[in-house]
Amino acid sequence: MWGVVLRSILGSLPVLLIVSLITFGLMRLIPGDPAAAIAGMSVTSEQLELIRKDLGLDEPFVVQLAKWYGGLLQGDLGRSILMGQEVMEVTMIRLPVTIALSLYALVLTLALGLVSGIIAALRQNTVVDQLTMVFSMIGISVPNFFLGLLMILLFAVHLGWLPTGGYISLWDDPVGWLRTSTMPALSLALLQMGLLARITRSTMLEVLRQDYIRTARAKGLPGRLVVVKHALTNALIPITTVVGIIISLSISGAVVTESLFSIPGMGQLLTQAVLNRDYPMVQGGLLLTTTFLVLVNILVDIAYALLDPRVRYERS
Amino acid sequence: MNGPEGVAVARVADDAPLEEDFEVAAQRQSPWRMTVRRLFRHRLFLMGLGLCSIILLAGALAQVITQTDPTRLAMRWRFRAPGQDGFIFGTDNFGRSLWSRVVWGAQLSLYIGFSVVALNAVFGTLIGAAAGYFRRLDNALMRVNDALMAFPAILLAIAITAVLGASTFNAILALSIVYIPRTARIVRASVIVLREMEYVQAAVAAGAGHWRILRRHILPNAMAPLIVQLSFLFAYAVLSEATLSFLGLGAVPPTPTWGNIMAEGRQYLVEAPWIITIPGIALMITVMGLNLLGDGLRDVLDPRLRIQQ
Numbered sequence: 001m002w003g004v005v006l007r008s009i010l011g012s013l014p015v016l017l018i019v020s021l022i023t024f025g026l027m028r029l030i031p032g033d034p035a036a037a038i039a040g041m042s043v044t045s046e047q048l049e050l051i052r053k054d055l056g057l058d059e060p061f062v063v064q065l066a067k068w069y070g071g072l073l074q075g076d077l078g079r080s081i082l083m084g085q086e087v088m089e090v091t092m093i094r095l096p097v098t099i100a101l102s103l104y105a106l107v108l109t110l111a112l113g114l115v116s117g118i119i120a121a122l123r124q125n126t127v128v129d130q131l132t133m134v135f136s137m138i139g140i141s142v143p144n145f146f147l148g149l150l151m152i153l154l155f156a157v158h159l160g161w162l163p164t165g166g167y168i169s170l171w172d173d174p175v176g177w178l179r180t181s182t183m184p185a186l187s188l189a190l191l192q193m194g195l196l197a198r199i200t201r202s203t204m205l206e207v208l209r210q211d212y213i214r215t216a217r218a219k220g221l222p223g224r225l226v227v228v229k230h231a232l233t234n235a236l237i238p239i240t241t242v243v244g245i246i247i248s249l250s251i252s253g254a255v256v257t258e259s260l261f262s263i264p265g266m267g268q269l270l271t272q273a274v275l276n277r278d279y280p281m282v283q284g285g286l287l288l289t290t291t292f293l294v295l296v297n298i299l300v301d302i303a304y305a306l307l308d309p310r311v312r313y314e315r316s
Numbered sequence: 317m318n319g320p321e322g323v324a325v326a327r328v329a330d331d332a333p334l335e336e337d338f339e340v341a342a343q344r345q346s347p348w349r350m351t352v353r354r355l356f357r358h359r360l361f362l363m364g365l366g367l368c369s370i371i372l373l374a375g376a377l378a379q380v381i382t383q384t385d386p387t388r389l390a391m392r393w394r395f396r397a398p399g400q401d402g403f404i405f406g407t408d409n410f411g412r413s414l415w416s417r418v419v420w421g422a423q424l425s426l427y428i429g430f431s432v433v434a435l436n437a438v439f440g441t442l443i444g445a446a447a448g449y450f451r452r453l454d455n456a457l458m459r460v461n462d463a464l465m466a467f468p469a470i471l472l473a474i475a476i477t478a479v480l481g482a483s484t485f486n487a488i489l490a491l492s493i494v495y496i497p498r499t500a501r502i503v504r505a506s507v508i509v510l511r512e513m514e515y516v517q518a519a520v521a522a523g524a525g526h527w528r529i530l531r532r533h534i535l536p537n538a539m540a541p542l543i544v545q546l547s548f549l550f551a552y553a554v555l556s557e558a559t560l561s562f563l564g565l566g567a568v569p570p571t572p573t574w575g576n577i578m579a580e581g582r583q584y585l586v587e588a589p590w591i592i593t594i595p596g597i598a599l600m601i602t603v604m605g606l607n608l609l610g611d612g613l614r615d616v617l618d619p620r621l622r623i624q625q
Binding site: 014018019026029140141143146149150153253259273274279282283286293294 | 562
């Protein structure tokens with residue numbers, strides 16, 4: 001068991017190393033003078049010099065690289081140009097907002113996607129199955145910002161059930177959080193629900209055809225028991241790996257969704273940073289978000305090993 | 317994720333010395349014909365083809381089927397509802413015809429989608445084949461690949477366009493960088509399996525060079541999963557481009573893209589909901605059409621990946 005944990009952590013180290021290298025290199029790809037790009041149109045040469053010094057752009061490449069990694073080891077990602085605060089500090093405030101939203105979307109996805117996938121598999125080739133698959137197809141084809149806009153129009157403008165945007169912290173007011181987060185979470189979840197329903201259905205169909213399921217039924221076990229205990233537990237194993245993808249999709253999707261619903265999370269932060277050419281913020285935010293996702297994937301790997309004895313024994 | 321073995325066996329026969337013989341050439345066509353016939357019997361594939369054709373036709377004939385310049389301002393025709401005053405899809409806040417803008421937007425979306433797919437087909441295959449075939453390159457190439465795939469797709473694309481600046485070309489570049497690792501991974505997976513097949517070993521033993529083995533024996537059989545991947549990729553590319561331009565990071569206005577039409581229409585959500593709805597539906601039709609095409613291609617080309625019908 002510990003072998004699996006150790007292995008997935010060690011396996012992620014080179015990925016993280018290269019991710020940080022790419023993030024570092026990205027900012028050096030700015031065509032022309034990065035300081036001028038950051039400063040905008042009207043600046044004096046002294047101001048340019050100041051920006052260059054501030055970002056360490058006046059130093060040789062190797063020194064910049066060494067400083068970047070030195071900073072990383074101390075959790076120092078530089079300062080946001082726009083807000084003047086530490087990138088790390090801002091991220092630690094904003095990231096939990098996005099994570100909470102993503103988890104809400106994940107819960108919706110699991111509740112609706114998983115259940116509809118299982119039902120579709122059990123009722124294969126019936127109207128229920130076909131309807132589920134049609135809805136899944138719509139789910140994976142509607143852009144989340146379009147869905148978000150349509151929901152604002154219907155639930156906020158016409159029906160007046162929910163606010164058009166804004167954000168209330170989960171800790172301050174859970175009901176308020178639900179009111180402000182439900183539309184964004186739904187618009188994020190639809191794509192993933194579609195994906196999950198399709199995957200669950202095909203995995204379930206495969207499992208249901210196995211011999212041991214037939215044996216279980218032949219023994220005279222009640223149908224529900226066969227489905228829940230024998231089929232589902234085994235079908236869930238490959239589905240665990242999808243959870244990592246779903247969280248990654250949520251965080252990607254949150255970029256637009258948060259801007260749409262004015263939620264002060266990572267997505268909105270990064271979009272604003274990008275539009276204002278706040279490069280240290282873009283760089284740090286990208287790196288931290290990706291690191292978070294790598295950690296999620298390590299957890300998914302471990303969960304996978306825990307659930308599937310074959311993986312556990314093979315690897316340890 | 318490898319090609320059907322039946323095809324692999326057929327390829328061995330293809331390599332017979334009588335390559336130029338007409339009869340052999342005729343036989344070689346038949347698996348293709350069979351595939352096409354099966355595709356045309358696949359209901360969902362046909363639906364996808366129908367949806368894609370609508371958009372493709374609109375994009376290709378943009379010049380012919382639109383009368384007004386999509387960027388021409390006509391303030392006295394502002395906010396006409398669809399059908400009003402002869403505007404099929406209505407007008408936006410500057411009085412520009414939405415029909416015109418959405419049709420030209422289709423052309424741009426398809427252009428970007430095709431470009432990303434073409435770049436993926438070339439570089440994804442090159443990197444995937446190199447990593448899968450040459451064991452020495454595998455580790456280095458795949459580590460970089462894994463790292464690029466660790467970034468959330470849209471976030472990386474946004475960061476790249478942020479650095480390079482917003483433009484159509486940079487959007488294509490950013491989306492290619494984001495998706496090529498995913499394509500390469502799929503090609504690599506097929507190549508690794510095919511490399512160990514007996515007919516490839518036989519070709520090695522017969523003294524064929526690396527290039528010939530890859531080109532004639534391995535890559536043709538790795539095509540099926542690649543084609544399936546590329547059709548889904550087209551859908552992601554169109555969707556991601558719309559997202560980028562919705563955020564103001566795609567083609568620069570007034571050039572119409574579905575994303576930036578919707579971004580502009582957002583302020584008039586209540587007074588003129590058609591400004592976001594029409595490009596949104598166009599986008600949905602495209603993506604759904606491509607997804608259905610992809611499902612159909614997967615069912616026919618790669619039966620082992622099939623979602624059971």
